[in-house]
Amino acid sequence: MTKEAAETPRKLLVVEDDAGLQTQLKWAYDDYEVLIAGDHDAALDLLRAEEPAVVTLDLGLPPDPDGTREGFRVLRAILEMKPDAKVVVVSGHGERASALTAIASGAWDFYQKPIDIEELGLIVRRAFHVRDLEVENARLAEAGASDNRVLGGMITGAPEMLKVARTIERVANLDVSVMLLGASGTGKELLARALHEASARRDGAFVAINCAAIPENLLESELFGHEKGAFTGAVKTTEGKIELAHDGTLFLDEVGDIPLPLQVKLLRFLQERTIERIGGRKAIAVNTRIVCATHRDLDAMIAAGSFRDDLYYRLAEMVVKIPSLAERPGDAVLLARHFLHQYAPEMNPAVRGFASDALQAIDEARWPGNVRELENRIKRAVIMADGKLVTKDDLDLAAGAGDADEAAWLNLRSAREAADRVAIRRAMAQSEGNISAAAKLLGISRPTLYDLLRQYRMHG
16 A cells, blocks of 8 residues: 555445435545535546445345335446446345355445344455555556566566565665575575666675685685785785675675675674774775575574574564465566566577467476476577477476475465466467467456456456
């Protein structure tokens, strides 16, 4: 929700002809700007002028207060004028039949009279919450390019990664250390660079160092620098990575590989914001933001005594967990298409796309090496392809090689909805957003897919 939305009461339209109930509802919903309408024309006038996000609608409106005909007429008019409105239908007439008809007509939820103000209030709050999420997702989608690019050029259509992007955006301008937790190949450096570019330090340097790739006896010099003559081979004074990132951002990749003695020196820097080069005696003030990443279990390392807990708390003022590629259904196909278009023009210009068996294999693979593994696999497949389309054989992947999902769903309806969402996201990714093609892949009709997209509030 935007800052403006948080400061301004959100608008709730109550369509109710009972004057006593109008007063009661207006009093009960003092958190909102409550708009009252008693009939069809008044409701549409307020909807047009005020554009409320949520509407409660009594189906028994004049001139048919004992029936539902007028209420359903208002419902259809509201959804035609403002399709994104969350309409909660209230009725005391034929509960089940009215509920089914209302939901089928596009109502968001249904509540039967007599009204329990507290219970209806919970439904209204939930409706506003869902609408806030939809607005935020739309904002993120609009901020990204049409090819599913979001923060830092990251390509994704997965809500899991959109949440990560939103978190990075929010912490970018806060002067806190950020720790990115995720498996190798999930794009931690890409996100660290995106955080830097989104921050007030963007004009400073972004300096990255992989702590696992540098021998232990050289890592201190790499981080803190050294004075001329500090050791054999130190023929000149050299600034370390921390110093080079002054007024910018230092990205410490695989921070879990820093040896304990060096952890003490890093902790001192984070506490005092000064460093001493190896062989130096002068404290140098450095204004550097630390962003770090690791795929290791730091909690286990702290318990084992191989990583300092006080250093962890300094580095992990904000922790962002990055999902693996296997936890982002549909993204593998989006990324595969991106990598093909990136490498084919130079490495094999004849290649134009993927065969259907290749897309299926890409979608079903678990990708233990994540995006890095996928990129390497696509690059190799582009080189090896003989025709215009990359096939499953070119990828050297077995379709259906993925492990079964072991998530233990306790609620059958939730499990079905989760499975539907995953299948729809994958089909939409493979069909590049084409509804007809996605419906064909799913084995359902276009209207059915549209209904599911609307039911699950997914963007088609």
